[in-house]
Amino acid sequence: xxxxxxLLARNITQTLVRHHxxxxxxxxxxxxxxxxxxxxxxxxxxxxxxxxxxxxLVVRHQLLKK
Numbered sequence: 001x002x003x004x005x006x007l008l009a010r011n012i013t014q015t016l017v018r019h020h021x022x023x024x025x026x027x028x029x030x031x032x033x034x035x036x037x038x039x040x041x042x043x044x045x046x047x048x049x050x051x052x053x054x055x056x057l058v059v060r061h062q063l064l065k066k
Contacts, residue, residue, distance in 0.1 A: 027034040032043055 032040065034040060
């Protein structure tokens, strides 16, 4: 049973590597570009800023509700 599971896992891994790898270029599999550092910085600020601001906005909304 374990031998068969290991073989299946190896086959799946080989298939994924074979069909989805394009040479191991860093940042190739990211959904955004790394070429423009200012655009990347803006994306990071918006992404992490929205996550950090959300609880404060929810509390503010709850306190202002009547």
